Amino acid sequence: MVRNRFQKEMEELRKDVRKMAEHAKNGVETSVLSLKNQDVEMAESIFAREDESDILNLGIDDRGMKLTALQQPVARDLRFISTMMKVSDNYERVCDLTVKIAEITLKTAKKPLLKPLVDIPRMAQTIIEMIDINTMAIEKWKVDEIGVLNEKDDLIDALYDQVYRELLTFMIKDPRTIDDATHLLFVARYLERIGDIVAKTGARIHYMITGERIWIK
Amino acid sequence: MQEAKETSVKISVEGLNAWFNTNQVLKDISMDIAEKRITAIIGPSGCGKSTFVRCLNRMHEVVPKARVTGRVLLDGEDIYSADVDPVDIRRRVGMVFQKPNPFPTMSVYDNVAAGLRLMGVRDRARLDRVVKKSLEMSALWDEVKGELNKSGASLSGGQQQRLCIARALAVEPEVILMDEPCSALDPIATAKIEDLIAELKKDYTVIIVTHNMQQAARVSDYTAFFFLGELIEYEATRELFESPADKRTEDYITGRFG
Numbered sequence: 001m002v003r004n005r006f007q008k009e010m011e012e013l014r015k016d017v018r019k020m021a022e023h024a025k026n027g028v029e030t031s032v033l034s035l036k037n038q039d040v041e042m043a044e045s046i047f048a049r050e051d052e053s054d055i056l057n058l059g060i061d062d063r064g065m066k067l068t069a070l071q072q073p074v075a076r077d078l079r080f081i082s083t084m085m086k087v088s089d090n091y092e093r094v095c096d097l098t099v100k101i102a103e104i105t106l107k108t109a110k111k112p113l114l115k116p117l118v119d120i121p122r123m124a125q126t127i128i129e130m131i132d133i134n135t136m137a138i139e140k141w142k143v144d145e146i147g148v149l150n151e152k153d154d155l156i157d158a159l160y161d162q163v164y165r166e167l168l169t170f171m172i173k174d175p176r177t178i179d180d181a182t183h184l185l186f187v188a189r190y191l192e193r194i195g196d197i198v199a200k201t202g203a204r205i206h207y208m209i210t211g212e213r214i215w216i217k
Numbered sequence: 218m219q220e221a222k223e224t225s226v227k228i229s230v231e232g233l234n235a236w237f238n239t240n241q242v243l244k245d246i247s248m249d250i251a252e253k254r255i256t257a258i259i260g261p262s263g264c265g266k267s268t269f270v271r272c273l274n275r276m277h278e279v280v281p282k283a284r285v286t287g288r289v290l291l292d293g294e295d296i297y298s299a300d301v302d303p304v305d306i307r308r309r310v311g312m313v314f315q316k317p318n319p320f321p322t323m324s325v326y327d328n329v330a331a332g333l334r335l336m337g338v339r340d341r342a343r344l345d346r347v348v349k350k351s352l353e354m355s356a357l358w359d360e361v362k363g364e365l366n367k368s369g370a371s372l373s374g375g376q377q378q379r380l381c382i383a384r385a386l387a388v389e390p391e392v393i394l395m396d397e398p399c400s401a402l403d404p405i406a407t408a409k410i411e412d413l414i415a416e417l418k419k420d421y422t423v424i425i426v427t428h429n430m431q432q433a434a435r436v437s438d439y440t441a442f443f444f445l446g447e448l449i450e451y452e453a454t455r456e457l458f459e460s461p462a463d464k465r466t467e468d469y470i471t472g473r474f475g
Contacts, residue, residue, distance in 0.1 A: 006472070074430070074458045074470045074471060075458060075460065075466075075470050075471050076467060077471045078459065079459070211459065211460025212460070
């Protein structure tokens with residue numbers, strides 16, 4: 001085994017991306033929980049997390065650029081480094097969206113929720129499972145589970161439709177609910193976007209491992 | 218092995234084996250080389266890549282006790298068949314070596330004209346024309362046009378190498394073999410030669426042996442990876458450097474061995 005230092009630096013990169021995945025996961029979990037429990041303090045913790053993930057993402061980008069410039073990676077190394085940069089960027093966008101959800105918690109915490117949240121936490125839970133699939137694929141350098149992402153993303157889309165229809169009935173019945181219902185609709189929409197981003201991240205990881213591009217919606 | 222895509226085949230190698238004495242350095246190599254494309258040969262030291270290109274213009278057999286079996290078809294004709302003149306093959310398949318080797322006692326002009334004169338060309342106007350054209354094609358003309366009579370050895374290393382390329386071009390070959398043409402040059406001179414190689418493919422089939430994988434990635438259309446005398450993988454260059462099929466290729470190009 002030669003190029004030990006290079007190997008070590010790539011390992012550091014992998015660890016940082018793993019942290020980034022944890023940020024994204026916790027962001028999704030915490031923001032939705034803060035909404036469900038109407039917990040302002042918990043929502044505010046998201047903002048600090050977002051700052052951290054920003055800095056971490058910059059660091060990953062910087063390390064990836066440095067390795068590309070100095071080590072001229074090819075083949076799996078090149079696919080690995082470029083994918084780590086992309087995965088990190090994607091998870092950073094996920095963190096951005098969780099901030100939006102936390103902001104909605106702040107706006108809606110003062111009065112009781114329009115309805116108990118069921119489907120929105122399920123969306124969040126599914127996203128967390130998807131992020132875990134991505135993380136395991138990177139750790140094991142195996143694509144076995146990546147195919148499941150499509151199904152999970154379909155589930156998230158179906159939940160989004162369900163939430164949308166349900167909230168619509170609230171608004172039609174009583175226009176005074178429009179404000180709260182719209183907020184919840186936005187949350188569902190953000191989660192649906194996050195599901196897409198995480199699924200596409202999985203497609204990129206598939207490319208990293210196999211060299212073949214696959215299409216996830 | 219794989220066939221060259223999108224373009225016709227200039228050289229077809231079939232079951233090529235080569236020996237130095239009893240030591241077999243090439244084992245059953247079969248590959249098609251695309252016309253007017255750049256094919257790079259990479260691999261660790263001793264993998265047979267230089268021997269391979271020397272088999273393509275019958276240079277291997279000039280080494281005592283060296284031996285070749287198999288077929289090398291140039292435009293469909295076996296260059297090893299009995300009625301073929303190796304000198305004619307070496308005119309059609311030119312070669313540029315690792316170290317610039319201009320004829321040291323000759324002027325720039327005479328270096329480029331040497332091949333034609335050997336072929337018996339005496340017509341001064343024709344020689345002038347070919348020397349100018351060859352030096353232009355090797356991107357050296359602008360730098361030496363005022364001093365064609367000065368010694369070839371007085372040029373810089375990069376200029377000498379371009380002079381050797383001009384000398385190879387002057388006899389109007391169809392294929393140019395380059396064995397580590399930039400290994401003795403600095404990065405600027407290397408960049409000039411690489412640009413030149415890219416230009417040459419408009420008119421010539423180029424085969425370049427290189428230790429420098431980035432160079433192979435930069436200049437070539439196809440890359441062949443040789444290891445222990447065998448052709449391991451031969452693909453479009455981007456494919457080979459992005460998603461190689463063979464683990465040995467991957468390990469070599471990512472620097473895990475070699």
